Amino acid sequence: MKDLGQLTYFLGLEVHHRANGIFLNQHKYIQGLITLASLENTSTVDTPMEVNVKYRKNEGDLLDDSTLYRRLVGSLIYMNTTRPDISYVVHEVSQFMSSPRHLHLATVRRIIRYLQGDALISWRCKKQDRVSKSSTEAEYRVMSTACIEIVWLHGLLEELEFPQRLLLPLFMLITLVLFRLPPIPFSMNTLRLIVILSEIPWRVG
Structure with missing residues (x-):
């Protein structure tokens, strides 16, 4: 051998x-x-x-x-x-x-x-660490997690002196979410969604 x-x-x-x-x-x-x-x-x-x-x-x-x-x-x-x-x-x-x-x-x-073309620089497939009570909530949780990673990547590239001036598009399967959003009656379930949604705008903006 x-x-x-x-x-x-x-x-x-x-x-x-x-x-x-x-x-x-x-x-x-x-x-x-x-x-x-x-x-x-x-x-x-x-x-x-x-x-x-x-x-x-x-x-x-x-x-x-x-x-x-x-x-x-x-x-x-x-x-x-x-x-x-x-x-x-x-x-x-x-x-x-x-x-x-x-x-x-x-x-x-x-x-x-x-x-x-280019390969993905980040990829994740895993079970969520919390139990979502609806597919709508699950989609919002994924969106929130993606926003966190986008912000982190922006910061990393900034430190490496490759600042990103263009807005990054966030693609999600949210047709179901968009059609279910209005109106939102108050309940414990919708309160969970409101908490998740509150994390998204400042991260994207």
Whole structure:
């Protein structure tokens, strides 16, 4: 048996050893996906999927050859190792492996264009530490937490002498919240919402 030293590359995973830990990325793997999908000269996109889009099994024309689609989706499933931000949309497109359509392939190409751009600098998926009594309250709690992190990132960049003058957009699934907001009758439940809401304006403003 031969000692090959520290692991630096394994099955598409690039391994970087640092004093504060081991870091993984799949930059070369993404470049291979871009070439496979013939997207070398295309622009990047900010989100892995379009807003308010529902993918249907029988919408659009069938692909003449589904081989490319299956290869791309299979590779994207593997990409979840280091890019959990695409897990939802990859789950969506993986449902059409048996009979993919041109629309589904366009969605897969969009995911790859998203990977071609910048990666997320912050990502979190966890159970809330408090029990929310409604989906509306849960959405507001997430919004409040996001605002706290935005303020922290602004402060960090300010200290690094990279001040951010533009307002940061905050994207939330708040359609339900907006339609349920007025009127707000007083109760213990709405009091909880008012307390959460009171944290948001000064953080955003």
